[in-house]
Amino acid sequence: MTEPVLSAAEVRMIGVEEIQEAAALLEGVIRYTPMESSRPLNLLVGGPVYLKCENLQRTGSFKIRGAYTRISRLTDAERANGVVAASAGNHAQGVALAAALLGCQATVYMPVGASIAKLSATRAYGATVHLHGETLDESLIEARAFAARTGAVLVHPFDHPDILRGQGTVGLEILEQVPDVATIVVAAGGGGLISGIAAAVKATRPDVKIVGVQAEQAAAWPGSLAAGHPVRLMKMSTLADGIAVGEPTALTYTHVSELVDDVVTVSEDQLSRAMLLCLERAKLVVEPAGVAAVAAIMATPEMFTPPVVAVLSGGNIDPLVLLHVTQHGLVAAGRFLSLRIEISDRPGSLARLLALVGELGASVVDVEQSRLGSSLALGDVEVDLRLECRGPSHRDELLERLAEARYRVIDHR
Template sequence: MSVTYDDIVNAQKIQDNVIRKTSLTFSDTFTQLTGSTVYLKNEFEQKTGSFKLRGAYYKIKTLSEEERKNGVVAASAGNHAQGVAFASMIEKINCTIVMPKNASPAKVAATRGYGATVILEGKNYDESWVEAQNIAMKTGATIVHAFDDPQIIAAQGVIGLEIIEQLPDVDEIYVPIGGGGLAAGVLTAVKDKNPNVKIIGVESKSFPSMKNSLDSGKIETIGGGFTIADGISVRTPGKHTFEIIKDKIDEIVLVDDEEIIKTMFLLMERSKSVVEPAGAAGLAYLVSKKPSPGKKVVPILCGGNIDMYLLGQIVAKGLATMGRMVKIFILLKDKPGALKEVVDELALLSANIVEVVHDRLSSNVRAGTTGVTLSLETEDQKHMDKLIQHLKEKNIDFKVLT
């Protein structure tokens, strides 16, 4: 089953007051950082915090009366689960979501909060998907696939229609790719309207399943590594999505976690936007590689659902990556005033002490000495380098931890 431009237009008509037309905002910060003219498509503003609601709502809205009686079932560890649960609540039909046993408790709670029956089954998405299929066979429930469904693809493609309407002279669109539903929909919408718009898919270096599949000419299943961008950590692309992307995509590029972390940090600090790792992937490629100087570009920030514990790590690691935070270990004589001498040197260079930890018991701390770990806030990488050089010149015994 193919997906056409008309299918996407029809999906746009069936949005009611549920689906939001998300904003497209010019970013002076990212324009300066990348050399491109950057407009952010803020899909994290969507209800449930992700573009996934678009496809879930359209699929459920178009079910027959018989299908509605049997309800729906889906497998997901995050955004799709919440989208299907919310859409089912709006349409007042039964909904079962199968989630991996290691799914985030916050995401499980959010899914249940929308009224879904949540079943924790399997160690990963693939095992949860098998259980969802079993439930569908036993109950007659309709499966709402996360990406490989023509109606899902059509509804995600409405984002492409919105971008063309909001910025008719866009040159390039950067789309995160996991299973490929978002990219397939945007490609179908935009290429039909203006084939000159370049569309670049962005995958995690740990999960390049679509790129590998395009390179080999057939669908490939990859082993996969680790990435914080769980929203695009898909081992096998969809059949429908693969065919569309194979025919229409201009390029697929890869980003790593460090590039994503830096971009998430910048989004929070400069744009006051909390965007999840997968949602920041497209912008991360622009920031790190600066591939399109002078072009009008739109990275789709496709989701904003992030675990609060991970968010704290992102802030800390983002500060370190930007040269704004450094942690050092100093070995001092265990006597009054020893630490003050170091603190005075730090004060000369206006380094702010964020945390101090004393250690007299570890095996690497000799008797008569104390180990002190200092977390220091600096202005930027240049300031940090100057600080480290100053400590070396003062013959202070230290090592940089992060």
């Protein structure tokens, strides 16, 4: 069973009473997720900053809220035909668990490159999973075709009022947990979460500033808002696959354009540094999309009036990706340095280099020596060094001292 896509003229704004009804429906199904204070962010902003930990929600993200609200309101006949969804991971898990709780069969289409961890978890919740296409858009086309063939109900990740109502319950919890909140910062992909939160909050606290955050390499919202209508991106490339959505819908565009105060973007380096801060200082595992709000606060703390709530929207991340992103974050924070240095191929040359690095307080992670570099002079070797540093100033000091000692640094990052 497919549903027509709403046009802008057909869109009706959801009300706070509808979100409150969804909250009553979800009671006992979802977790009332904790609100944690963040001392490092407090110091940056100059006032209280809190983390709304939806990464600790059932299925590891906020998506269960909207999925359960949507599926629970289907008729018995609709549920008997099952539901179908397309997702890179978090919506898939939310739909799979919600369907299992409601006694409904779920089929999920995921891109071929979807995270193994998210794929395995979706199957573990009982869904039938098919890998199709390279992008979420291609998976969604196949999910729509499946719905047309079988009569299954398509549970779209953000293009339905019940999805927005369910996600909006995050906003109700924020108002209960931080009654004097001044700014709420939320990752924005398709816009379901930020639309729901904005509808819940602005109804009773229109003074609260709501800021959306996108990865700058997958940012459909700034161009869409500037144009006055949804605009499709031609390409996307970001670690934050959970918010890599090529185009808003009329439903979410209407809510965001009317209720959200600002949308900003963050770089891949800023996302990885924010993940590192959450891991080290808050002891929270958060995926790249889930940490976008923290990345924005770290990048421009002066634009956020405290008390601030940053929504950590998800924590589902493959361990190998976590390893890669953590290292990326260490490099971005100036705490990890990779060097390629040319030295003389004589006894003691490598030992003298390592002794200098040690004197400067850097810790050697590993070292590799090669005589095969195409630009090497006869009698020279290349040394690849990976070092742990204490921060940007220490990293710069290392490079400066190596130059003073007349070492030729061929490359560093």
